[in-house]
Amino acid sequence: MAESRQITGQCLCGAVTVTAQVTNPIVRACHCEMCRQHTSSMFISLATDPHSEAFTGPAKSFQSSEWAERGFCEKCGSTLWYGTKHDGVKNLSAGLFENAANAQLKLEFFVDNCPQGYSLAGDHKRLTTDQTIALFAPQEGTTE
Numbered sequence: 001m002a003e004s005r006q007i008t009g010q011c012l013c014g015a016v017t018v019t020a021q022v023t024n025p026i027v028r029a030c031h032c033e034m035c036r037q038h039t040s041s042m043f044i045s046l047a048t049d050p051h052s053e054a055f056t057g058p059a060k061s062f063q064s065s066e067w068a069e070r071g072f073c074e075k076c077g078s079t080l081w082y083g084t085k086h087d088g089v090k091n092l093s094a095g096l097f098e099n100a101a102n103a104q105l106k107l108e109f110f111v112d113n114c115p116q117g118y119s120l121a122g123d124h125k126r127l128t129t130d131q132t133i134a135l136f137a138p139q140e141g142t143t144e
């Protein structure tokens with residue numbers, strides 16, 4: 001069985017420190033328009049044990065839609081997380097952690113929304129917009 005371990009990450013300026021527990025760390029890339037605007041390319045998040053994260057420092061959040069928020073450092077602007085409001089889950093930015101916590105890329109969301117000038121290599125799972133929405137549809141139904 002995989003064991004849970006604690007990881008620690010920091011934003012660019014070091015004002016925000018985040019700790020979390022990971023069991024089987026993987027990363028996921030999202031090419032949706034909001035993630036692209038927020039990060040310049042794609043948002044790569046690290047799967048951590050739910051609700052295990054803790055922040056110190058000026059971590060703020062911006063409500064980017066009815067159901068989601070995006071965390072950032074108030075001082076340097078580093079992307080900290082993508083969070084869903086209905087369950088309070090925060091998907092942490094992989095870039096906060098050294099070597100992305102040694103996690104492997106397993107999943108891409110909204111691949112048909114990725115600009116044609118670049119792509120991610122590897123044989124991970126790739127979900128189109130329709131497939132991504134279908135995956136999260138049950139949760140969207142609970143946001144009213």
Ligand SMILES: [Zn+2]
Nearest residue numbers: 011013073076
């Ligand atoms: Zn910062």
